[in-house]
Amino acid sequence: MEAQLLSISVLIRRLSKAFQMATGNFFRYTELPQQKPQDNGVLFPVILSPNHITDSTTQSTLELRDFQEAIKAQKPWLESLLTRSGAILFRGFPVASPSDFNNLVEAFGYPEMLYVGGRASRTKVVGRVYTANECPSDMGIPFHHEMAYMRDFPSKLFFYCDEEPEAGGETPIVLSHILYEKMAERHPEFVAKVEEHGVKYTDIARDVDDPSSVTGNSWKSTFKTDDKNVAEERAAKLGVKLEWIGNNTAKVTSPPLSAIRLDEENSRKTWFNSLVVGYNRLGSKDISSGDGAVQLGNGDPVPDHVEQDYLKILEEECVAIPWKKGDVLFINNLMVLHGRRPLLKPPRRILASLCK
Numbered sequence: 001m002e003a004q005l006l007s008i009s010v011l012i013r014r015l016s017k018a019f020q021m022a023t024g025n026f027f028r029y030t031e032l033p034q035q036k037p038q039d040n041g042v043l044f045p046v047i048l049s050p051n052h053i054t055d056s057t058t059q060s061t062l063e064l065r066d067f068q069e070a071i072k073a074q075k076p077w078l079e080s081l082l083t084r085s086g087a088i089l090f091r092g093f094p095v096a097s098p099s100d101f102n103n104l105v106e107a108f109g110y111p112e113m114l115y116v117g118g119r120a121s122r123t124k125v126v127g128r129v130y131t132a133n134e135c136p137s138d139m140g141i142p143f144h145h146e147m148a149y150m151r152d153f154p155s156k157l158f159f160y161c162d163e164e165p166e167a168g169g170e171t172p173i174v175l176s177h178i179l180y181e182k183m184a185e186r187h188p189e190f191v192a193k194v195e196e197h198g199v200k201y202t203d204i205a206r207d208v209d210d211p212s213s214v215t216g217n218s219w220k221s222t223f224k225t226d227d228k229n230v231a232e233e234r235a236a237k238l239g240v241k242l243e244w245i246g247n248n249t250a251k252v253t254s255p256p257l258s259a260i261r262l263d264e265e266n267s268r269k270t271w272f273n274s275l276v277v278g279y280n281r282l283g284s285k286d287i288s289s290g291d292g293a294v295q296l297g298n299g300d301p302v303p304d305h306v307e308q309d310y311l312k313i314l315e316e317e318c319v320a321i322p323w324k325k326g327d328v329l330f331i332n333n334l335m336v337l338h339g340r341r342p343l344l345k346p347p348r349r350i351l352a353s354l355c356k
Contacts, residue, residue: 025051026070034321045087064100067093068107083265086175086335090328098351101160102127110355113154117238119215132352135214141340143314144274146333149201149254151239154354157331161323162351168344172320174337176270182313190306197297198256199273207248219250256297275302
């Protein structure tokens with residue numbers, strides 16, 4: 001009789017989970033003080049936690065496969081929520097390892113975005129999971145849209161907290177359309193130039209990776225080859241110009257790229273660029289320094305007072321939620337910029353996966 005009751009209890013639990021997945025009750029909203037309300041009433045970011053039923057008889061717990069099945073069943077709703085919010089933080093789910101994270105990303109079913117042409121130092125961990133950026137953790141990373149310096153860029157990003165920081169090391173995020181609105185209000189003439197000319201990114205890539213730099217990939221790592229001719233061919237396919245400086249250094253220049261894009265699903269413009277990255281690296285926009293820079297598409301520099309004001313707006317509007325072990329942050333790359341706060345007390349290990 002006891003075994004029969006246990007079997008019934010397990011069956012009830014499984015049926016309860018199936019019902020939750022089918023009806024959309026698998027997830028529950030969680031609120032934290034760092035979140036910011038949007039005009040549409042949705043908090044930024046949305047935070048989802050499990051709404052599973054615990055069974056004291058079987059001591060059952062939520063399993064990764066339950067999470068995966070819920071994602072598959074509720075994918076349209078999750079995508080709609082991402083479109084309205086820009087970012088979703090999954091907290092409290094059983095994502096315990098890089099392999100779990102890889103399986104979770106696979107559950108969404110998005111094609112992988114290969115990191116060809118990317119400028120951050122990254123190492124493959126498992127499957128389609130990579131280290132987020134291997135520059136020293138006590139360095140901050142400026143706000144940016146992922147691979148905005150390329151014609152092709154990921155539409156969605158996943159970040160996973162494998163090791164929770166003791167202090168600092170947050171991944172701040174900010175809504176891009178708010179930046180556009182603020183910049184258009186405060187600097188209308190500059191924004192008009194940006195819309196007309198776009199922006200152009202120039203970088204200097206050596207033949208060995210520089211782990212001390214935020215954008216420290218060598219040209220060999222960037223283009224996945226140690227053959228200069230192959231590198232030139234791959235750069236051309238990406239729409240990038242490659243010029244050789246001496247024997248081992250490449251000057252990598254993008255064509256003028258749109259820096260203000262239309263978020264068609266929400267019918268609003270976004271500030272889709274990485275202007276601040278070049279500024280933070282150099283403190284100026286002088287590409288003759290040999291370290292790379294960001295300019296307007298017509299070659300004009302970004303005025304310092306505009307850049308400084310932009311940095312202030314970023315800090316005013318961003319949200320930085322401290323990482324917890326197992327957190328998964330799901331970002332719409334067309335809507336949201338992200339960065340990294342300096343790590344104040346280790347450890348910290350954040351992994352990433354990019355999707356088309």
